Amino acid sequence: xxxxxxxxxxxxxxxxxxxxxxxxxxxxxxxxxxxxxxxxxxxxxxxxxxxxxxxxxxxxxxxxxxxxxxxxxxxxxxx
Numbered sequence: 001x002x003x004x005x006x007x008x009x010x011x012x013x014x015x016x017x018x019x020x021x022x023x024x025x026x027x028x029x030x031x032x033x034x035x036x037x038x039x040x041x042x043x044x045x046x047x048x049x050x051x052x053x054x055x056x057x058x059x060x061x062x063x064x065x066x067x068x069x070x071x072x073x074x075x076x077x078x079x
Contacts, residue, residue, distance in 0.1 A: 003063050006075045007031045007046045010068075017075075019048065019058050020065040027056055028069055 001009075010017050011031035019027045029048030035057045039045060045059040066075045 001075070003060050003066060004044070006066050011046070016069040017048070018067040018069045019063055021058065021062045022064055023062065027058055029056065
């Protein structure tokens with residue numbers, strides 16, 4: 001599974017994730033939509049709802065690891 005597949009599955013299942021990034025640390029949130037090159041014309045990302053009225057965009061090329069926030073299970077990208 002790719003990180004995009006993991007994020008898509010979580011978005012449609014309503015699963016909150018912990019996304020570890022290379023430079024920004026851990027971002028915890030519910031994937032709510034695909035950021036189709038809106039925030040950055042060269043990078044595909046996903047919008048995570050991080051709070052009641054807060055969102056953050058996580059770009060696929062900055063992800064190091066994704067965990068299910070409830071179970072702490074690591075969701076690995078297939079190599």
